[in-house]
Amino acid sequence: MIEFPNHHPIKGKEPEHCLDVRGVASYLHLDRQTIYNWLHQHKISGIKVGGVWRFERQTLEEWLKARTVASGVAMAPPAPRSAPPSQES
Secondary structure (H helix, E strand, O other), X not given: OOOOOOOOOOXXXXXXXXXXXXXXXXXXXXXXXXXXXXXXXXXXXXXXXXXXXXXXHHHHXXXXXXXXXXXXXXXXXXXXXXXXXXXXX
């Protein structure tokens, strides 16, 4: 018999390092459909195992950190607006 080191014997329970779409949606406080949309738009990556999408928690956390904007960071100034036509009389 093959033993898997991260195998969890309770059906429906994910190993702590692995999330399914429901777990990712819950973690990010988003709708599951958003996660599916992101997968199909290649905004987020996962692996499909047995017809179920799986995500490594560490990879997800790295993905979040890469997209985090630190508070107090100067943002680029807004693009200049075109000057309104002068109304000289």
